[in-house]
Amino acid sequence: MAAKASSKGIKPILKWAGGKTQLLDELMPRIPDGYGKYIEPFFGGGALFFALRPESAVIADSNPEIINMYEQVASNVEKVIERLKGYKNEKNAYYAVRDQSWEDLPKFEAAARTLYLNHTCYNGLYRVNKSGKFNTPFGGYKKPNICNETALRAASEALRKAIIVCGDYQDVLREYAAEGDFVFLDPPYLPVTPSGDFKRYTKEQFHEDDHRVLAETIKDLEERGCRVVLTNSNHPVVMELYRGYPMTIVQTRRHVSCRGDSRSGEDVIVDIGEPKVKTDVCQQVDKYPQTRYMGSKQKMLGPIGEVVKRFGPSTAIDLFAGSGIVSYMLKALGIQVLSNDYMWMSSTFTKALVENNDTILGKEASLHLLKPSDDNDHFVATKFKGLYYEDEENETIDTLRANIKKIENEHKRAIATMALIRACMKKRPRGIFTYTGHRYDDGRKDLRKSVEEQFVEAVELIDRAVFDNGRQNVSVNGDALELDAQTPDLVYIDPPYYSKNSDNEYVRRYHFVEGLARDWDGVEIQEHTKTKKFKSYPTPFSTELGAEGAFEAMFDKYSDSVIVVSYSSNCLPDRERMIELLARHKKHVEVIPIDYTYGFGNQASAKTHRNRVKEYLFIGY
Incomplete structure (x- = not known):
């Protein structure tokens, strides 16, 4: 069993809408003292993974561009760094790079492109149009940290210890999750407004029915003996699906809205498969x-x-x-x-x-x-x-x-x-x-x-x-x-x-x-x-x-x-x-x-x- 990571955590290398950096103080105490593998199938920015730096992990996402970036940082970080150094924080340069197709580039260059666009676009949003083309506008920041060599090398070291998979979360969990593993689930949140505006910023389209399927998958993980922590928005469907589990509602800040009155919200953290509470008080x-x-x-x-x-x-x-x-x-x-x-x-x-x-x-x-x-x-x-x-x-x-x-x-x-x-x-x-x-x-x-x-x-x-x-x-x-x-x-x-x-x-x-x-x-x-x-x-x-x-x-x-x-x-x-x-x-x-x-x-x-x-x-x- 792998013990809880004791090494100092590192910051994520991607800015990510819905990232869990601000929830780390809530999430870290929920990590078991001992577990088999760390599994995170909705990886995104990977804030918890980078904070823990587990010795054995499976990380996955259904977004092939993001997975390519992590694979290249793991295996080819120096080439990625060298290419990043050549990018400029200029509007015309940004749009020229944005117009490129990442699939047509060498893999290390595609990874550098992903990181560059992420650090210079508006608010770090990963957003694509109906054709699947990245369409977030230029951010216009004065001094974005396009190439943080120290962070990239530290991330590379952590990523090399992980199995990195591009695929559907169910396939990943079906293949890799086993008794004693710790699974962190951070799916695209249910909409926090009736219009569903929040979906624009998520990693993939994920509707109410998908969340119900996820809840059934979690029951299977619990039966397999996995320890699971789930995050989502404070939404009636979440309350309904997980009413039988310990739950924490946390006031959080949303960083993806340009409307000041809609930047705050409530995140829900659900603990599944938590060890039974002691009954001997004294x-x-x-x-x-x-x-x-x-x-x-x-x-x-x-x-x-x-x-x-x-x-x-x-x-x-x-x-x-x-x-x-x-x-x-x-x-x-x-x-x-x-x-x-x-x-x-x-x-x-x-x-x-x-x-x-x-x-x-x-x-x-x-x-x-x-x-x-x-x-x-x-x-x-x-x-x-x-x-x-x-x-x-x-x-x-x-x-x-x-x-x-x-x-x-x-x-x-x-x-x-x-x-x-x-x-x-x-x-x-x-x-x-x-x-x-x-x-x-x-x-x-x-x-x-x-x-x-x-x-x-x-x-x-x-x-x-x-x-x-x-x-x-x-x-x-x-x-x-x-x-x-x-x-x-x-x-x-x-x-x-x-x-x-x-x-x-x-x-x-x-x-x-x-x-x-x-x-x-x-x-x-x-x-x-x-x-x-x-x-x-x-x-x-x-x-x-x-x-x-x-x-x-x-x-x-x-x-x-x-x-x-x-x-x-x-x-x-x-x-x-x-x-x-x-x-x-x-x-x-x-x-x-x-x-x-x-x-x-x-x-x-x-x-x-x-x-x-x-x-x-x-x-x-």
């Missing part, structure tokens, strides 16, 4: 007490953690903490965390295990909290009689409520409350409160344990998970859109997902344990409902328009931070719209799709294909 995260919680990112910690570690933030905000697992992971990575959620139960979790660095409750204290209290108001036993738990269990919950209120230390109180919430969820089939009775009892061992047992075990688990990361972390219960905090290095956004096929009402599912967290303070129980729920908190994520507006506001507010967003493929705004919203505030937008199966239904029916979706990580920086 051992500390494994200590976090797991509870079935809608939207928990327990299964996605690997990809999220790898993204976070890539940027190395010192400070981070988790705007919608939910189960608290991501906030805890950020803390475990040594980051100073501000963890926020509008649910009291969620902020209780992070008060106990993110803000708290050194306080534990202890088994003796947990057993003491189970002793009868004179302050027991029997609220749960009265209000929720016969709904979720047996009478004796309700009395135990009331006893714990009364004794927890007496705890003066806020972190010990948070640990005890978290343990009570966990005990109640463990004792509840499916862990939710949208129904009464026990019709979803699946015989789990947790359902057989008493509330007392569950509580004591929960305290032990939470105590074991307490640790100090040496930072002053904070847990907040508030509105994510109104959070008053200093700009963090990174902000993680995992809001309620809006979908037309399901609801995202966390309060409806967890109203009982949310009530425990806040002791039903400030809520009005809807007595007419069978479950005795209380009204859900207002949220913009209850409508598509509201969700889009909330995202826009958050992206604007944290435009100076790295933004990482978790969202689902079956929710709105959809993938393309999310990219568009984030790209308004960030030069780079990446999309990482992750196959995901919901553990229990958040759809109209839990037993449908809608439980199998893709979770997207949108990354803006």
Whole structure:
């Protein structure tokens, strides 16, 4: 296997519309540490090849004039240099050379002609008329570097190590691509305007159907075990064809337009066959007490953690903490965390295990909290009689409520409350409160344990998970859109997902344990409902328009931070719209799709294909 090239790269010898020099900083980190051959079948200016200077390569293009030039630079560079020295940067001389037919010239002279025209024509454009005749006008530059001897000799050395082919990309890949090879694909871009003006500057005519064939070819390369990186324009067809792969959208400059307002654009970089993301973030995260919680990112910690570690933030905000697992992971990575959620139960979790660095409750204290209290108001036993738990269990919950209120230390109180919430969820089939009775009892061992047992075990688990990361972390219960905090290095956004096929009402599912967290303070129980729920908190994520507006506001507010967003493929705004919203505030937008199966239904029916979706990580920086 050839290692990643370590020698200093060289500049391309051709000016090339759509060349990748400005994207090298994005492309170079995507090169595997080891690969077999480097293969580039849409070679053009070859910026990435010359930057890498691989030891083993296959480079190809369907343009015979360009391929002849590279072959001659590889095998006959001194003759090419000598001929280039004879050309002049004069208009009449330019047009006289342009009128020549390259096929009628000696091959080395044809190569020199190609280089001369490229460096003296307008903007380095390779453009031909319907007859195939080069027709780009004279550039009129004062001092074009017609013959850069140093660059040509360096290019010759690199090219001599490559197999140079003139041919169709499919034929090239079919013959040369094998397992372990790295393939870089830079096809003619899909048009960035409806008129398709951008096609004038590409190496060949390449239409939408051709791009669809290319996408099928890429699937074949992936099956063969090749690592592939593709570049294209940010076009709806590209989004459609490669939605299943990690993708980066990069703001770029177009150098081929004489209209100033059309010189900027968005390039897309697609990673195919990328090694699987690690799932081990750190051992500390494994200590976090797991509870079935809608939207928990327990299964996605690997990809999220790898993204976070890539940027190395010192400070981070988790705007919608939910189960608290991501906030805890950020803390475990040594980051100073501000963890926020509008649910009291969620902020209780992070008060106990993110803000708290050194306080534990202890088994003796947990057993003491189970002793009868004179302050027991029997609220749960009265209000929720016969709904979720047996009478004796309700009395135990009331006893714990009364004794927890007496705890003066806020972190010990948070640990005890978290343990009570966990005990109640463990004792509840499916862990939710949208129904009464026990019709979803699946015989789990947790359902057989008493509330007392569950509580004591929960305290032990939470105590074991307490640790100090040496930072002053904070847990907040508030509105994510109104959070008053200093700009963090990174902000993680995992809001309620809006979908037309399901609801995202966390309060409806967890109203009982949310009530425990806040002791039903400030809520009005809807007595007419069978479950005795209380009204859900207002949220913009209850409508598509509201969700889009909330995202826009958050992206604007944290435009100076790295933004990482978790969202689902079956929710709105959809993938393309999310990219568009984030790209308004960030030069780079990446999309990482992750196959995901919901553990229990958040759809109209839990037993449908809608439980199998893709979770997207949108990354803006």
